[in-house]
Amino acid sequence: MSLVLLSAVVVLGILSVLRVQSAGWPRFLTVGLHRNLALMTLVFLALHILTAVVDPFTHLGWLAAVVPFSSYYRTFWLGLGTIAFELLLAIVLTSLVRGFIGQAAWRLVHWLTYAAWPFAVLHGVGTGTDAWSAWLFTLQAFCVIAVLAAVGYRFMTGSRDPLADARSSFQDAVDRREPR
């Protein structure tokens, strides 16, 4: 469930970068949904970690939830999940204080999403005890396809800035005047 939410957040984030909109779907809806689903993802992740830590079968302990690769149970795959969670926590916290840390720092941290999401997927595939059951496999495949499609689309279309041409020709004129 956390992966579904996270994937939706990533897709919505990309859609807002691409300024996708229609008459019935203004852009502030994408931005608002992106924010709210991101917060919801953290809540679901908190539940996921809580239930995993108190699970008597694996008895992971709190250290495994904080320090990557410190659990004896599926050390590698669980560590990926820890890393993904900590990255997401950093991304959300910096977003909440975006006004204080400034746009450039926020943006830099937000790029980490592209590291956190694959970690989360691998964590699910590697740790999940039912990763290869039909329904979960379908769900995971759907998430991966959705995010890859959005990333690919972002990569292909580049900037959707309607003023991009005007700006670059202005910049060219400036560069001609003052050779650097």
Added chain:
Amino acid sequence: MSKEFELVVDRIKCDGRGLCAEILPERIHLDSWGYPIMTKGPIPDHLMGLAQRTVDDCPVLALTLRRVAAQKHRGR
């Protein structure tokens, strides 16, 4: 100190994305290049929530809510 606020655009930061005008069309409209033009004067109470949202949602953090200076307001 007044309790009235106005929306201020940082013209250097503003990229002309136009998200603010979608959220608060009552106070913001866009010029022909897509940059926001604010209605003058303090934001009415019932629009403060939306005004705050334009500040939070601005992709380049170019908007701020500023307290209207009491003197300046009288002088207008």
